[in-house]
Amino acid sequence: MSLGKEAVGRKAADYVEDGMVVGFGTGSTAYFFIDEVGKRIQAGELKHIVGVATSRQTLTQMESLGIESRSLDDVNFIDLLVDGADETTRDFNGIKGGGGALLHEKIVAQNSRRIIWIVTEDKLVDTLGKFPLPVEIVQFGSWKLFRTFDQSGMNPTFRKSGQDTLFITDSGNYIIDLNLDVIQNPHQLAFELSNMVGVVEHGLFLNYPDVILSSDAEGNVQEITRSK
Numbered sequence: 001m002s003l004g005k006e007a008v009g010r011k012a013a014d015y016v017e018d019g020m021v022v023g024f025g026t027g028s029t030a031y032f033f034i035d036e037v038g039k040r041i042q043a044g045e046l047k048h049i050v051g052v053a054t055s056r057q058t059l060t061q062m063e064s065l066g067i068e069s070r071s072l073d074d075v076n077f078i079d080l081l082v083d084g085a086d087e088t089t090r091d092f093n094g095i096k097g098g099g100g101a102l103l104h105e106k107i108v109a110q111n112s113r114r115i116i117w118i119v120t121e122d123k124l125v126d127t128l129g130k131f132p133l134p135v136e137i138v139q140f141g142s143w144k145l146f147r148t149f150d151q152s153g154m155n156p157t158f159r160k161s162g163q164d165t166l167f168i169t170d171s172g173n174y175i176i177d178l179n180l181d182v183i184q185n186p187h188q189l190a191f192e193l194s195n196m197v198g199v200v201e202h203g204l205f206l207n208y209p210d211v212i213l214s215s216d217a218e219g220n221v222q223e224i225t226r227s228k
């Protein structure tokens with residue numbers, strides 16, 4: 001277990017205030033945020049929080065802790081979304097989707113007033129791309145898209161959930177991971193991917209978070225905030 005993930009996940013609960021509609025992210029770092037909010041509710045420190053989950057996995061955890069949940073369409077907007085990331089630059093661009101939740105995470109993010117990313121400091125990078133870029137695609141014709149990525153030199157691999165089974169997202173799609181190593185122009189790549197028929201969403205989250213909370217291995221948390 002990572003001390004850094006736990007420290008930064010729990011620290012993010014300090015940003016939650018009573019009465020907020022909170023977006024709950026997905027992954028092993030978000031796990032600790034959800035757990036901490038649940039504990040604070042149980043202890044009576046937080047009295048009325050409504051939560052919107054970014055995945056089934058997160059919803060299950062929220063329910064087990066007694067966090068009241070609503071679907072995204074049943075709230076007007078989300079006051080605060082706390083989510084993990086796989087890589088992020090200090091200028092607020094990142095890759096998400098290592099856990100396969102990128103589509104719902106991006107939709108929730110689009111409807112959030114404030115976004116905090118919680119990461120360990122090894123995920124802070126100068127250039128995105130070491131982490132494989134997830135691309136969520138429809139199942140129909142998926143091998144054709146795979147071949148297109150392959151022929152473009154993007155080193156695609158199908159995401160698997162077992163030896164012989166392909167990973168299926170919460171929306172019933174496949175994920176192809178692009179092993180790019182370096183993404184020189186993330187905005188251009190995001191534009192190109194968004195325009196490919198069959199691509200549902202990609203894991204480039206450009207200019208998304210307002211705050212990045214980053215923890216070192218000892219659990220010291222640093223806040224990186226946008227200058228106004």
Ligand SMILES: O=C[C@H](O)[C@H](O)[C@H](O)COP(=O)(O)O
Nearest residue numbers: 027028029097098099100101
């Ligand atoms: O699909 C998963 C999400 O984007 C996660 O937030 C991301 O993969 C980071 O996950 P973890 O905190 O487990 O490293």
